[in-house]
Amino acid sequence: MTLTWYLVLAAILFTIGAAGVLVRRNAIVVFMCVELMLNSVNLTLVTFARATGTLDGQVMAFFVMVVAAAEVVVGLAIIMSIYRTRRSASVDDANLLKY
Amino acid sequence: MTPLAGLTPLAAAADTSVRLGGGETVAFWVLGPVALAGALGMVFSRNAVHSALWLVLTMLSLGVFYVIQDAPFLGAVQVIVYTGAIMILFLFVLMLVGRDSSDSVVESLRGQRVAATVLGVGFAALVGAGIARATEGLGVVGLEEVQGQNGNIPAVAELLFTRYLLAFEVTSALLITAAVGAMVLAHVEREPGSRRTQKELSKARFLTERPSTLPGPGVYARANSVAAPALLPDGRPSVDSFATGIEPQPVEQMPRPTGRAQLGQPDASLGTLDPERVDGGPVDQAEDRR
Numbered sequence: 001m002t003l004t005w006y007l008v009l010a011a012i013l014f015t016i017g018a019a020g021v022l023v024r025r026n027a028i029v030v031f032m033c034v035e036l037m038l039n040s041v042n043l044t045l046v047t048f049a050r051a052t053g054t055l056d057g058q059v060m061a062f063f064v065m066v067v068a069a070a071e072v073v074v075g076l077a078i079i080m081s082i083y084r085t086r087r088s089a090s091v092d093d094a095n096l097l098k099y
Numbered sequence: 100m101t102p103l104a105g106l107t108p109l110a111a112a113a114d115t116s117v118r119l120g121g122g123e124t125v126a127f128w129v130l131g132p133v134a135l136a137g138a139l140g141m142v143f144s145r146n147a148v149h150s151a152l153w154l155v156l157t158m159l160s161l162g163v164f165y166v167i168q169d170a171p172f173l174g175a176v177q178v179i180v181y182t183g184a185i186m187i188l189f190l191f192v193l194m195l196v197g198r199d200s201s202d203s204v205v206e207s208l209r210g211q212r213v214a215a216t217v218l219g220v221g222f223a224a225l226v227g228a229g230i231a232r233a234t235e236g237l238g239v240v241g242l243e244e245v246q247g248q249n250g251n252i253p254a255v256a257e258l259l260f261t262r263y264l265l266a267f268e269v270t271s272a273l274l275i276t277a278a279v280g281a282m283v284l285a286h287v288e289r290e291p292g293s294r295r296t297q298k299e300l301s302k303a304r305f306l307t308e309r310p311s312t313l314p315g316p317g318v319y320a321r322a323n324s325v326a327a328p329a330l331l332p333d334g335r336p337s338v339d340s341f342a343t344g345i346e347p348q349p350v351e352q353m354p355r356p357t358g359r360a361q362l363g364q365p366d367a368s369l370g371t372l373d374p375e376r377v378d379g380g381p382v383d384q385a386e387d388r389r
């Protein structure tokens with residue numbers, strides 16, 4: 001068992017998240033897939049921080065978490081306002097910029 | 100040196116790289132599949148609430164990985180912020196938007212799902228193999244030297260408030276912008292006085308076809324679940340009592356006397372002192388009484 005396995009696991013999780021973004025139609029589930037991709041990148045950052053013996057990767061992962069929290073708040077508010085006007089949370093229904 | 104060893108660069112590389120501890124190996128091989136199962140379950144479950152719970156499973160496993168990899172602060176933040184706050188926010192929005200707004204199965208682009216699957220598998224193979232090759236001899240320097248005596252959290256704090264101070268300050272601007280943006284997006288402006296009073300609501304209700312409430316589920320049926328529709332006197336389920344988002348389940352009816360033979364005289368339908376069963380038996384007794 002080496003650190004490589006963590007990186008391979010992170011790559012697979014990232015791919016599953018990306019495929020989920022492509023496949024799923026519910027905007028909230030698409031959002032969750034994006035969160036999974038961010039999480040897998042965080043795992044990569046933490047692994048490389050340990051491998052190289054510097055803490056910059058951990059600080060970077062911390063910033064990713066902060067940005068992800070802000071992104072989720074705004075994104076979910078957008079989904080809610082879209083749902084209010086269109087009565088649907090499907091990404092297929094939101095095909096116009098207005099209304 | 101055997102010629103076989105020279106032909107297998109993988110084995111040679113494995114020798115140079117640092118082996119990790121046994122406990123970590125066990126934890127990885129237990130929690131790695133759990134994290135994978137959580138990710139797959141999130142993508143494949145039809146219900147969005149199930150997706151959120153699967154994602155919580157993945158995030159908790161990743162939090163344990165952080166703790167194992169000398170990042171206890173990030174592990175705690177992962178559990179508190181990600182699983183504790185962000186996923187609860189997701190569930191709140193799911194409940195507001197409505198659980199029944201589940202995924203449509205219709206493909207708006209033909210063959211998109213197959214293409215995405217092929218692309219995903221190919222990407223995973225490419226990136227996974229590339230990373231595995233590139234980091235074959237990756238050594239583990241470890242964080243003991245950087246962290247010193249104080250441990251992880253003071254070391255991270257020191258770095259955060261010296262080299263990354265500007266980024267940290269900009270983060271505060273980002274967070275306040277996000278909070279204000281969410282409030283602006285989620286806020287609904289109402290004209291003062293536009294709220295209808297109870298009297299107006301009552302009048303409006305009596306102008307519709309049905310001033311009464313809808314029939315509740317499970318009336319005349321042997322179930323009181325929301326999925327059990329109310330049954331009309333002739334045994335059909337009442338469409339008005341169907342719950343939104345739940346498939347109405349077939350319900351077992353209470354045995355009721357039907358027809359002249361079982362009811363007997365009109366007075367008999369009001370009930371007798373000895374309750375009779377519907378199937379078979381009471382017919383003879385009713386005839387006897389007649």
